[in-house]
Amino acid sequence: MDDQFAGIRTYLAELAAKVEAELTRALPASWDVPQPLRDAMAYSLEAGGKRLRPSFVLAAAEAVGGDKAAANAAIPIACAIEYIHTYSLIHDDLPAMDNDDYRRGKLTNHKVFGEAMAILAGDSLLTHAFYLVAQAARSGGISAAAALDISEELSYFAGARGMVGGQAADMLGEQGVTTMQELEYIHLHKTSDLIVFSLKAGGRVGKADDRQLALLEAYGRNIGLAFQIQDDILDLTGDAQKLGKKTQSDVEQKKVTYPYLLGIEESRTLVERLTQEAKSAVLEAELAAPGKLLEIADYLVHRDH
Numbered sequence: 001m002d003d004q005f006a007g008i009r010t011y012l013a014e015l016a017a018k019v020e021a022e023l024t025r026a027l028p029a030s031w032d033v034p035q036p037l038r039d040a041m042a043y044s045l046e047a048g049g050k051r052l053r054p055s056f057v058l059a060a061a062e063a064v065g066g067d068k069a070a071a072n073a074a075i076p077i078a079c080a081i082e083y084i085h086t087y088s089l090i091h092d093d094l095p096a097m098d099n100d101d102y103r104r105g106k107l108t109n110h111k112v113f114g115e116a117m118a119i120l121a122g123d124s125l126l127t128h129a130f131y132l133v134a135q136a137a138r139s140g141g142i143s144a145a146a147a148l149d150i151s152e153e154l155s156y157f158a159g160a161r162g163m164v165g166g167q168a169a170d171m172l173g174e175q176g177v178t179t180m181q182e183l184e185y186i187h188l189h190k191t192s193d194l195i196v197f198s199l200k201a202g203g204r205v206g207k208a209d210d211r212q213l214a215l216l217e218a219y220g221r222n223i224g225l226a227f228q229i230q231d232d233i234l235d236l237t238g239d240a241q242k243l244g245k246k247t248q249s250d251v252e253q254k255k256v257t258y259p260y261l262l263g264i265e266e267s268r269t270l271v272e273r274l275t276q277e278a279k280s281a282v283l284e285a286e287l288a289a290p291g292k293l294l295e296i297a298d299y300l301v302h303r304d305h
């Protein structure tokens with residue numbers, strides 16, 4: 001990838017490293033739980049991944065707060081969203097959903113631990129995310145009021161009105177014709193909503209006002225949509241090795257995607273437009289340090305994995 005992105009890649013790698021360090025600490029060895037369940041949870045959490053959503057939590061906290069102190073306070077919330085995202089990928093790969101064999105460059109969770117344990121590992125990751133938010137307030141890292149807002153929004157954006165609703169619509173869409181409007185609903189909910197949550201939660205830790213939170217939401221909505229369209233493009237044109245998962249999966253499952261409805265070139269143009277709209281929202285928000293959020297937007301349009 002073009003070297004113009006070296007700086008933002010380093011920044012994102014630093015944020016991801018902060019999250020990596022805490023992710024397993026959030027799953028303590030002292031827990032008295034069945035070993036296969038613990039192993040199945042750790043397997044997918046430690047499989048890598050871009051750590052995009054937790055990085056958005058930290059980047060938003062820093063952009064609003066203007067320094068790294070806010071980002072450090074947001075680390076448990078960053079772990080919480082990665083727990084939820086990881087659960088969603090484990091369940092998405094199950095035979096009843098996308099039936100995929102590879103994820104993050106490794107065999108999928110159910111291929112290693114069996115379907116029952118994969119479902120339960122996902123359930124445990126989801127549940128534990130809310131514990132992490134509560135603990136962030138209990139340890140004094142964030143205020144109780146912020147933890148309340150963040151838990152409420154986590155439930156909203158990850159649940160039936162958010163990601164789960166989007167995934168349900170995606171599953172139903174596989175069986176019939178999907179219009180542009182339905183497709184936008186699917187992408188906005190199954191993908192944008194966790195990204196919107198991440199930006200708003202980071203913004204809350206950085207003490208954003210309501211106007212800034214609304215603009216961070218607009219940034220997340222557009223970036224999330226662009227990110228999912230890019231994922232659909234990469235499913236057709238990308239390299240399975242780099243992506244760590246199978247390509248041509250949408251075609252095999254007869255999924256209706258943006259490239260299917262619009263063609264690849266028009267989909268790329270749309271990704272560019274959504275990215276510009278996302279950047280405009282960040283500029284309008286008058287954050288203390290918006291630069292990194294702008295750079296991340298540009299970087300994501302050009303990603304190849």
Ligand SMILES: CC(C)=CCC/C(C)=C/COP(=O)(O)OP(=O)(O)O
Pocket residue numbers: 087088089091092098163164167190191231235245
């Ligand atoms: C409640 C659940 C299970 C939510 C899953 C949400 C989600 C974003 C799945 C991956 O989408 P995808 O299938 O388009 O991506 P990939 O190509 O990574 O499988």
Ligand SMILES: C=C(C)CCOP(=O)(O)OP(=O)(O)O
Pocket residue numbers: 048049050051052085104190191227228231305
């Ligand atoms: C929404 C989509 C496209 C699912 C995969 O998300 P990521 O591409 O962020 O997956 P990881 O890097 O976390 O594995």
